[in-house]
Amino acid sequence: xxxxxxxxxxxxxxxxxxxxxxxxxxxxxxxxxxxxxxxxxxxxxxxxxxxxxxxxxxxxxxxxxxxxxxxxxxxxxxxxxxxxxxxxxxxxxxxxxxxxxxxxxxxxxxxxxxxxxxxxxxxxxxxxxxxxxxxxxxxxxxxxxxxxxxxxxxxxxxxxxxxxxxxxxxxxxxxxxxxxxxxxxxxxxxxxxxxxxxxxxxxxxxxxxxxxxxxxxxxxxxxxxxxxxxxxxxxxxxxxxxxxxxxxxxxxxxxxxxxxxxxxxxxxxxxxxxxxxxxxxxxxxxxxxxxxxxxxxxxxxxxxxxxxxxxxxxxxxxxxxxxxxxxxxxxxxxxxxxxxxxxxxxxxxxxxxxxxxxxxxxxxxxxxxxxxxxxxxxxxxxxxxxxxxxxxxxxxxxxxxxxxxxxxxxxxxxxxxxxxxxxxxxxxxxxxxxxxxxxxxxxxxxxxxxxxxxxxxxxxxxxxxxxxxxxxxxxxxxxxxxxxxxxxxxxxxxxxxxxxxxxxxxxxxxxxxxxxxxxxxxxxxxxxxxxxxxxxxxxxxxxxxxxxxxxxxxxxxxxxxxxxxxxxxxxxxxxxxxxxxxxxxxxxxxxxxxxxxxxxxxxxxxxxxxxxxxxxxxxxxxxxxxxxxxxxxxxxxxxxxxxxxxxxxxxxxxxxxxxxxxxxxxxxxxxxxxxxxxxxxxxxxxxxxxxxxxxxxxxxxxxxxxxxxxxxxxxxxxxxxxxxxxxxxxxxxxxxxxxxxxxxxxxxxxxxxxxxxxxxxxxxxxxxxxxxxxxxxxxxxxxxxxxxxxxxxxxxxxxxxxxxxxxxxxxxxxxxxxxxxxxxxxxxxxxxxxxxxxxxxxxxxxxxxxxx
Amino acid sequence: xxxxxxxxxxxxxxxxxxxxxxxxxxxxxxxxxxxxxxxxxxxxxxxxxxxxxxxxxxxxxxxxxxxxxxxxxxxxxxxxxxxxxxxxxxxxxxxx
Numbered sequence: 001x002x003x004x005x006x007x008x009x010x011x012x013x014x015x016x017x018x019x020x021x022x023x024x025x026x027x028x029x030x031x032x033x034x035x036x037x038x039x040x041x042x043x044x045x046x047x048x049x050x051x052x053x054x055x056x057x058x059x060x061x062x063x064x065x066x067x068x069x070x071x072x073x074x075x076x077x078x079x080x081x082x083x084x085x086x087x088x089x090x091x092x093x094x095x096x097x098x099x100x101x102x103x104x105x106x107x108x109x110x111x112x113x114x115x116x117x118x119x120x121x122x123x124x125x126x127x128x129x130x131x132x133x134x135x136x137x138x139x140x141x142x143x144x145x146x147x148x149x150x151x152x153x154x155x156x157x158x159x160x161x162x163x164x165x166x167x168x169x170x171x172x173x174x175x176x177x178x179x180x181x182x183x184x185x186x187x188x189x190x191x192x193x194x195x196x197x198x199x200x201x202x203x204x205x206x207x208x209x210x211x212x213x214x215x216x217x218x219x220x221x222x223x224x225x226x227x228x229x230x231x232x233x234x235x236x237x238x239x240x241x242x243x244x245x246x247x248x249x250x251x252x253x254x255x256x257x258x259x260x261x262x263x264x265x266x267x268x269x270x271x272x273x274x275x276x277x278x279x280x281x282x283x284x285x286x287x288x289x290x291x292x293x294x295x296x297x298x299x300x301x302x303x304x305x306x307x308x309x310x311x312x313x314x315x316x317x318x319x320x321x322x323x324x325x326x327x328x329x330x331x332x333x334x335x336x337x338x339x340x341x342x343x344x345x346x347x348x349x350x351x352x353x354x355x356x357x358x359x360x361x362x363x364x365x366x367x368x369x370x371x372x373x374x375x376x377x378x379x380x381x382x383x384x385x386x387x388x389x390x391x392x393x394x395x396x397x398x399x400x401x402x403x404x405x406x407x408x409x410x411x412x413x414x415x416x417x418x419x420x421x422x423x424x425x426x427x428x429x430x431x432x433x434x435x436x437x438x439x440x441x442x443x444x445x446x447x448x449x450x451x452x453x454x455x456x457x458x459x460x461x462x463x464x465x466x467x468x469x470x471x472x473x474x475x476x477x478x479x480x481x482x483x484x485x486x487x488x489x490x491x492x493x494x495x496x497x498x499x500x501x502x503x504x505x506x507x508x509x510x511x512x513x514x515x516x517x518x519x520x521x522x523x524x525x526x527x528x529x530x531x532x533x534x535x536x537x538x539x540x541x542x543x544x545x546x547x548x549x550x551x552x553x554x555x556x557x558x559x560x561x562x563x564x565x566x567x568x569x570x571x572x573x574x575x576x577x578x579x580x581x582x583x584x585x586x587x588x589x590x591x592x593x594x595x596x597x598x599x600x601x602x603x604x605x606x607x608x609x610x611x612x613x614x615x616x617x618x619x620x621x622x623x624x625x626x627x628x629x630x631x632x633x634x635x636x637x638x639x640x641x642x643x644x645x646x647x648x649x650x651x652x653x654x655x656x657x658x659x660x661x662x663x664x665x666x667x668x669x670x671x672x673x674x675x676x677x678x679x680x681x682x683x684x685x686x687x688x689x690x691x692x693x694x695x696x697x698x699x700x701x702x703x704x705x706x707x708x709x710x711x712x713x714x715x716x717x718x719x720x721x722x723x724x725x726x727x728x729x730x731x732x733x734x735x736x737x738x739x740x741x742x743x744x745x746x747x748x749x750x751x752x753x754x755x756x757x758x759x760x761x762x763x764x765x766x767x768x769x770x771x772x773x774x775x776x777x778x779x780x781x782x783x784x785x786x787x788x789x790x791x792x793x794x795x796x797x798x799x800x801x802x803x804x805x806x807x808x809x810x811x812x813x814x815x816x817x818x819x820x821x822x823x824x825x826x827x828x829x830x831x832x833x834x835x836x837x838x839x840x841x842x843x844x845x846x847x848x849x850x851x852x
Numbered sequence: 853x854x855x856x857x858x859x860x861x862x863x864x865x866x867x868x869x870x871x872x873x874x875x876x877x878x879x880x881x882x883x884x885x886x887x888x889x890x891x892x893x894x895x896x897x898x899x900x901x902x903x904x905x906x907x908x909x910x911x912x913x914x915x916x917x918x919x920x921x922x923x924x925x926x927x928x929x930x931x932x933x934x935x936x937x938x939x940x941x942x943x944x945x946x947x948x
Contacts (some may be wrong), residue, residue: 242892245880253882254856258937259874263859266933266940269920273931274866277946283924 033116035085036102036109043081046072051101051110060101061123066092088115098123309741312368314338314361314749321745323383326733329391330416332365333372334743336751339380339399359437360384360396360406363751374437375406382453389462389479393497396440397454397485403495403533404440411436444495444533450487456554457485463559466494468537471613472596482536484557488603490549492612493535539612541600541627550627551603554641557612558595558648558664597628599651599662601638606630607653607662607670629667633660640684646691646768650775654684659696661708663779668786671778672712683730687756689740690763691771697727701746705760709770717760723752732756856883863942870928873941875899882938894930898941902934 044050047064054062069089072080082089089097098114100123114120245253253259314321319338327333337360358380361371377398384396392409460466460482465475475481483495541550600608610627634655644650649664650671659681660670683697692709703722704715725746733741740756764770836842863872864885871886879899884891906918921932928945 242896243878243880244892245876245882250882253876260855262935262938263856263940266935267859267863270863270931270933270940270942271866273920273922274863274869274942274944277929277944278867281946 033114033119034107034112035088035115036107036112037081037085038109039081039111043072047099056101056103060103062099062101063096064099066095066097069097085113088113093117094120308752309755310365310368310753312363312751314371314751319749320747321728321749321751322381324729324731324743324745324751325384325386326731326741326743327362327391328386328388330364330412331735333362334364334751334753335360335362335375335384335386335394336371336745337381337384337396338749339382360394372436373408373411375408376437376439377404378402378440378443382455383457385457385459385483387459387480393480395457395459395483395497397450397457397487398443399453400446401450401452401454401487401489402446403444403449403454403457403483403485405442405497405533406438407441408438411438442497442533444535448534450485450489450491450493452487452489454485454487456552457483458555458557459483460557461559465496466536466612469613484555485535486552486555486600488551488553490551491538491540492552492555492598492600493538494612495533495535541608541610543627543630550600550606550608550630552600552608553603553638554601555598556641556643556651557598558643595664597664599641599653599664601634601641601653601655603637604632605634605636605638605655606632607634607638607641607660609662609664609667631669633670633673634658639682642685644686644691645688646686647772647775652684652686652694654681654696656680656682659684661778663775666779666782668782671775671782672708674706675713680726683727685730685732687760688732688734689761691768692763692774693760695730695732695742697722697730697744699726701725701727703727703730703744708774709764709767722754723750724748725750860885866944868945868947870943870945872943875939875941877937886943894941894943898930898932898939902932902939906934 039047041050044054047062047068048054066089069082069085073082073086073089077083092115094117098120100112100114102110102112114123314336321336322339323337325335327335338358358377359371360375360377360381362373362375364372375394375396377396379398379400379402381396381404382399384394387393387395392407392412394406394408396404396406398404459480462475462480464472465482467473481497483497484492485495486492541552542548543550596613597609597611600610602608608627608630634653634657636656638653638655640652640654642652644652651662651664653660653662653670657676657680658674660674661672662670677698679702680699681696682699685695687693687695690707693705693707696704696706696715698704700720701723702718702720705717705719707716710716723744723746725748727744728747729743729745731743733743735741740761742754742756744752744754746752833842860872860874860883863869871890872884873881873886873891873894874883875881875895875898879895881891881895886894901923902918902921905921909916909918918934921934923930923932928943931942931944933940933942
């Protein structure tokens with residue numbers, strides 16, 4: 001312990017740099033001039049040395065006056081804390097005594113007194129007196145001369161100094177022969193060819209961004225001129241005028257004799273040639289004439305008959321096609337009438353399809369996937385026709401007996417430009433993607449329409465119209481205004497699309513049916529007719545044997561050419577149908593030569609030929625005329641009655657098992673009846689280009705092509721499987737001279753468009769006239785046959801009569817018979833003699849005599 | 853003059869004759885019934901044709917000479933009667 005302490009004191013001495021006398025340390029465990037003591041809080045308050053207030057660990061020193069301590073000792077005697085240090089304090093030389101707060105209790109008590117003023121000074125003034133003592137220390141040391149340390153400087157001096165040197169010795173060797181010769185020394189002045197090899201300048205990293213370049217502009221092209229000789233002259237262009245002689249010169253020439261001579265010589269030749277031309281065509285190509293004379297192209301006719309061109313199916317389900325028609329003016333547009341497919345044939349009113357709209361759909365060749373235009377109908381349309389004078393007007397006969405009219409003038413652009421932007425004209429039509437639909441403009445009054453489905457509808461030609469009594473009169477408007485419809489309810493009705501004159505004001509006061517929210521655009525063309533349309537007049541035909549009335553299915557009338565100025569229609573001439581009025585019957589001129597007779601095909605298979613004009617019988621009552629003839633050639637329904645486009649008096653009727661050809665005026669019967677066929681014939685139409693050809697459609701989807709000039713017993717071509725199902729309708733159409741189409745529909749919504757091959761569309765030479773002859777023949781035959789039948793019938797009758805009424809003839813006895821025979825023989829011999837004498841052969845060679 | 857007229861009229865009155873041109877040896881039309889532009893065109897072209905035809909005939913047989921030339925086309929026929937100094941061109945439409 002004690003050497004450590006001594007060391008410590010020594011170190012402390014070193015630290016302070018002042019060797020003071022080491023602090024005497026008593027045996028009490030603390031140094032002599034430190035007196036630990038504890039002060040009570042009262043004493044602390046008195047002397048202002050409260051712990052943690054006045055005196056802290058950082059500033060533990062407190063100087064106390066000696067007098068105060070003495071005073072405290074006196075006042076408090078034994079109680080005072082300073083009492084054990086009383087003697088020390090008395091002995092203390094100075095006025096103030098340092099009291100140190102000993103927070104770490106190094107001396108065992110919380111406070112200690114520093115007893116000696118030197119210690120006090122030492123503790124208090126320890127940091128302050130340090131620096132000046134250091135300075136004093138350095139100044140005080142005396143300067144002494146240091147030993148010289150060699151740093152290498154004498155070597156340099158030695159080097160630089162000049163000294164004597166011992167003589168140089170240089171040994172060298174020489175060749176023997178040069179021995180003894182003087183030696184010359186010289187300075188070596190060889191340049192230091194050290195060679196400074198080039199090194200890569202490491203200033204290469206500096207990229208040269210800009211370099212100064214000098215440019216001089218020099219023209220690439222230089223113009224220079226040279227003069228040459230131009231030798232070849234050439235015309236670039238010439239302006240010329242035909243050479244002509246002046247009038248006087250011409251006169252002179254014409255007068256000259258040479259001209260006269262010339263003409264005299266030349267004229268006969270010329271006239272000869274000209275006349276030759278007239279007489280006979282020198283340059284006819286006979287071989288060419290034998291062949292097809294219509295077209296000059298050499299395309300071989302590959303297909304025999306009908307080729308499939310296009311086929312499409314109506315996408316709507318549950319519908320059947322009832323009729324199809326080509327649009328008369330727009331090429332490649334077909335209109336298809338759809339009707340609901342009924343599972344049973346019941347006439348129940350609660351049909352599920354009542355709420356579904358019924359349509360006629362227009363398809364265009366450009367886009368066959370969906371219809372371009374839809375016409376909405378009040379009921380299923382069975383037949384429809386385009387108006388010949390205005391293809392935008394369509395009349396249709398419905399399955400409930402109504403007749404409906406459409407006007408598609410506003411929507412015709414959809415047909416002419418199919419697939420183009422369909423801008424709906426009606427701003428309320430939100431469904432822009434939908435095919436445009438047109439509502440029917442007018443539908444007939446249900447009470448006055450047919451009671452059964454309308455099976456045939458036809459426009460009367462624009463050349464004549466019909467009054468209320470059926471009299472044909474002149475049609476002043478030159479438009480098709482009247483329609484004939486027929487229906488199995490045994491009536492034929494005539495309709496007029498114009499407003500009847502006696503229409504009262506009531507029509508105009510009808511409230512406007514169109515609310516602004518209609519989906520469709522209803523053109524106002526036929527508004528005057530809507531719902532109030534009544535037929536002009538009705539006809540029904542009593543059967544010839546009086547057993548009932550005929551139920552017509554199809555009809556055909558003769559188109560009256562009239563004063564055919566109203567050939568084609570043009571948009572400018574078109575009169576607004578709604579402005580037309582039916583003129584009163586008196587104003588119009590009756591046309592006498594109109595053929596008012598029609599052919600009717602009935603439901604029971606009869607073909608009736610009758611007049612539609614209402615007749616007045618003896619009582620002055622108007623009644624329907626009796627038919628002129630009727631034949632039950634067909635045993636069941638007549639599906640088509642059509643006039644030949646070439647002969648206006650030849651009519652083709654197609655019944656269920658056979659077809660027949662009739663001629664108007666021939667009352668005896670059909671010109672030609674075909675054999676009964678196995679399958680039902682369901683449709684038929686004449687070819688538009690060949691007078692002898694017509695097409696028959698069958699129940700099994702096959703089609704027969706009949707050519708009457710080729711074969712009258714059977715079809716000239718049979719095309720089985722043209723279409724699946726029953727053929728409902730066949731309609732021909734001519735698009736161009738090379739494209740003739742046949743639209744064939746079946747009952748499963750498929751429409752097939754067949755192209756008629758060349759052989760079927762080009763008529764053979766003189767076909768028309770041959771056909772006419774054929775029909776003449778047939779007519780004669782029929783008449784002859786009829787006559788003969790009558791004759792036979794009469795004969796038979798007579799025979800019957802005779803047998804009954806004639807008395808028995810007397811029977812001759814054999815002897816009398818022989819006598820009679822002998823007499824006859826004798827007469828015969830005489831006759832023979834006279835003849836032979838006349839011929840000069842008498843006497844005849846006597847065979848009989850010789851025999852005798 | 854009257855004679856010339858009369859002859860031309862006779863030719864003109866034949867059936868189907870569309871026009872007559874009288875051309876001199878240089879190809880200049882002297883008398884015509886067609887309009888001026890057609891006349892000039894016919895005269896120029898036919899003149900060359902006739903010269904060619906004539907030279908052809910004479911090349912083959914120098915004793916021979918061109919008597920009459922007929923050019924038949926689809927639409928009509930052109931008949932040319934040449935002579936020493938003039939030619940007569942007649943255009944006819946045989947089917948009309």
